Amino acid sequence: MSFGDPNNPYGxxxxxxxxxxxxxxxxxxxxxxxxxxxxxxQAYPGVPGYPxxxxxxxxxxxxxxxxxxxxxxxxxxxxxxxVIIGAVFASEFTDSSYSSSDAGAALSIFFVIIGIxxxxxxxxxxxxxxxxxxxxxxxxxxxxxxxxxxTFFAVASLIINIVTLNGLHESGGAPLLLSMIPAxxxxxxxxxxLIGLANSAAGEYFRRPQY
Numbered sequence: 101m102s103f104g105d106p107n108n109p110y111g112x113x114x115x116x117x118x119x120x121x122x123x124x125x126x127x128x129x130x131x132x133x134x135x136x137x138x139x140x141x142q143a144y145p146g147v148p149g150y151p152x153x154x155x156x157x158x159x160x161x162x163x164x165x166x167x168x169x170x171x172x173x174x175x176x177x178x179x180x181x182x183v184i185i186g187a188v189f190a191s192e193f194t195d196s197s198y199s200s201s202d203a204g205a206a207l208s209i210f211f212v213i214i215g216i217x218x219x220x221x222x223x224x225x226x227x228x229x230x231x232x233x234x235x236x237x238x239x240x241x242x243x244x245x246x247x248x249x250x251t252f253f254a255v256a257s258l259i260i261n262i263v264t265l266n267g268l269h270e271s272g273g274a275p276l277l278l279s280m281i282p283a284x285x286x287x288x289x290x291x292x293x294l295i296g297l298a299n300s301a302a303g304e305y306f307r308r309p310q311y
Contacts, residue, residue, distance in 0.1 A: 186211030
């Protein structure tokens with residue numbers, strides 16, 4: 101049986117041969133297509149190791165984000181409480197004498213201003229925590245700075261408590277330890293934020309490619 105002129109590219113080709121022109125042959129079932137017409141590797145979001153898959157957030161970053169949320173919310177509630185205290189002072193001194201009324205008004209304004217400042221500062225950890233999931237290095241730096249300040253003020257509070265209460269309580273002991281508990285908790289939270297955001301795993305996470 102003749103297969104035509106072998107020099108004719110449009111002639112019939114023998115079975116099993118490769119065509120000179122046209123689309124490449126279909127690959128057998130179960131074998132992915134190869135060659136220049138093959139599609140690029142598909143990304144599989146959610147499956148680690150595949151291109152385009154999201155990098156999971158390290159545990160340290162997750163812990164730091166939770167602490168930032170908690171501290172920010174507590175600070176906001178504290179600021180609102182201070183504003184309410186200022187309003188209460190203003191109402192208490194409304195019906196007092198002229199001089200007492202002026203003093204009460206000044207004190208209430210002071211509390212309101214302090215409360216507003218506290219609420220404004222509380223936006224720092226709240227916004228940082230909200231952006232840690234999709235943020236870049238700048239959000240990480242913001243969290244590290246906040247954790248550093250948290251640690252610094254906690255250490256300063258511990259020193260003040262030790263110096264002050266040692267003079268008031270000659271025996272020290274339980275009263276001194278109880279007064280140090282809030283500062284110790286604050287110190288622990290600040291260190292947790294620092295360690296969670298400053299380690300190498302956190303650095304790789306914030307340098308990850310985003311798709």
